[in-house]
Amino acid sequence: MRLDRFLSRATGLSRKQAGIEIRKRRVRVGEELVRDPARRIAPDAAVHWRDEPVSLPGRVYLMMHKPAGLVCARRDPLHSTVLDLLPPELAARVHIVGRLDRDTTGLLLLTDDGEWSHRITSPRHGCAKSYLAELADPLPPDAARRFEEGLMLRGEKSRTRPARLQRLAERKVRVTLHEGRYHQVRRMFAALGNRVLSLHRESVGALGLDPALAPGAWRPLSETEARLLRH
Known part of the structure; x- marks a missing residue:
């Protein structure tokens, strides 16, 4: 370095x-x-x-349960950010690993390890991210197949990568992606003529959100948890 x-x-x-x-x-x-x-x-x-x-300090790896209403940015002129939930000295040290939009909740990772975050966010590595979505309308019968085949999103030049769609209820689904385009989950359902009412990220790779973390809470990852996302 x-x-x-x-x-x-x-x-x-x-x-x-x-x-x-x-x-x-x-x-x-x-x-x-x-x-x-x-x-x-x-x-x-x-x-x-x-x-x-x-000498260099030890690396920092954090898990946060992102609440709705906060933006994933270092600073924002209009809204509070997820970094406002951290002590100032820690917030200054870490960066956000893959952003969630303001209304999306769930698992958010923060670190000062650039190589670790690149492995999670780079399309080349195809790290899986799973979301729970509540929809405005029931899905058509061919929705899972269309997600698997890839969708053309408005303004894009290529189809989305194959994604898994699992029906949990008439209007509740689990979506697993291997890429991270802008507002991708919401735009994929829009391409089917539907609308996402709520969106929650439950896992990144093999790491799931700690169910003990309340919205707005955070904690360090264990070495075992951090290692799950190094491969």
């Missing part, structure tokens, strides 16, 4: 401040004074800043 990024994460300095410290010869890697902020170093390198050893 870059030395300025390492120093920023290890000390709380901004990337700009970290670069200034490095260029002023205040950072040593091993026995070498380094002046290049872009120098690549190992995460476990022996780094000293102003003659004091510094």
